[in-house]
Amino acid sequence: MTTKKALVLLADGSEEMEFVIPVDIFRRAEIRVTTAGVGLKNGTYAECSRGVKILPDVEVEHVGVSWNEEDYDAIVIPGGAGGAKILSENAQVTRLVSSFYEKQKVVAFICAGTLVAKAANIPDGHKVTSHPSVKQELEESKYHEQNDIMDSYRYSEDRVVVDQNIITSRGPGTAFLFALTIVEKLVGKEVVEKISPPMLLPQSL
DSSP states (O other): OOOOEEEEEEOTTOOHHHHHHHHHHHHHTTOEEEEEEOSOTTSSOEEOTTSOEEOOSEEGGGBTTTBOGGGOSEEEEOOOHHHHHHHHTOHHHHHHHHHHHHTTOEEEEEGGGHHHHHHTTOOTTOEEOOOGGGHHHHHOOEEETTTTEEEOOEEOOSSEEEETTEEEEOSGGGHHHHHHHHHHHHHOHHHHHHHTGGGTOOSOO
16 A cells, blocks of 8 residues: 555535545555544534535544654645635635645645645646636735735646646536545655556546
8 A cells, every 4th residue: 555645624614525536546546545524513413515524534623633644745726616715715724725835745646636735825827727606706906015916817628737736627527637636745656556447447548
């Protein structure tokens, strides 16, 4: 089993497929996964965007108690408008994302989850994608007083975009490709080629 570990966040309103598919594929790749709930109004489970209830392994607020952020090689943020809003507004989440980015660990966002990159002050200039509904928010320029310039993310319509240690994707229909791209980044293409055939994926994702 690989020693790589991924932390996948979950909030009320998160998109089920964008959460479950990466978790499933990571475990097929023998990447150790911890799912962390954020601000769950029901206390123990998240009620996702289509009403599916999911019980996370830990609560993000318990970092340093029940889990240690230093143990992880990647952090993954699902979309879903409601979930993305909760994650974007959570100071612990934005601190974690910023820390993973600065330490050159994988930071991955899908759908509206890419807004969390912006909330965590992931530097402008990176190439990203997202669900079309939040494209405008990601393209908005920000003024950098120190350099006296306007800057923004470079937006792409590609299904998955890799820019240094940042991986972004578009929506539920791209969740398999998103997850497999993260797997390749963490443990290599050989593992992707091993786990893909039994899933009977379409030839073109």
